[in-house]
Amino acid sequence: MMSATLEKLKEAMSLQYSFDMHKLAHFNNDYNRLMEHWDVMFPGKIQTIRYESLLEDPERETRRMLDFCGLTFEDACLNFHETERVVKTASFLQVRPPIYKTSRNRWRNYAAHLGDVARILGVSIDPVGSLNNGSAT
Numbered sequence: 033m034m035s036a037t038l039e040k041l042k043e044a045m046s047l048q049y050s051f052d053m054h055k056l057a058h059f060n061n062d063y064n065r066l067m068e069h070w071d072v073m074f075p076g077k078i079q080t081i082r083y084e085s086l087l088e089d090p091e092r093e094t095r096r097m098l099d100f101c102g103l104t105f106e107d108a109c110l111n112f113h114e115t116e117r118v119v120k121t122a123s124f125l126q127v128r129p130p131i132y133k134t135s136r137n138r139w140r141n142y143a144a145h146l147g148d149v150a151r152i153l154g155v156s157i158d159p160v161g162s163l164n165n166g167s168a169t
Contacts, residue, residue, distance in 0.1 A: 033060065033153055034139035034146065034163065036083055057152035083136075090131050 037056050050056060071078050079100045086093045094109050108115075113130045121127075139146060143157050150156055155163045 033155065034150070035135055035137065036060065037149065037153070038139045038142070039135060053146070053149045054152060057149045060153060087131065087133050087136055 037053070037060050067078065067080070071080075079097060081093060081097060091110055095105050098105050098109065111130075113128055115127070119127050147157060150163070157163060
């Protein structure tokens, strides 16, 4: 949760709300509430992918996602960074390198400044920079 919120600030610089961590935290909460709503409305039709799980085992999570969509796994799914096609999205720089773990827990570098954001997200940061509920990385 904290990593994703910080990454949204870093990546989405063209969106005004992305310049304000408090707004991003509220956006994240709104997104989570919306996804909970859709999950209630369409049980079993929405799959949640945890960022941390994808980092830990990209192949397992990719296979799980493809299986959910009824698609076949191909090695290119894991080697997406080798494509030479043009990418025109806000995250175009992220599709070039392979999946990396350096962003995981990056928020801890800023833990002393993220107390308000943690409260908005409904988590607490202990004095050593860990989340007490363990739900955000």
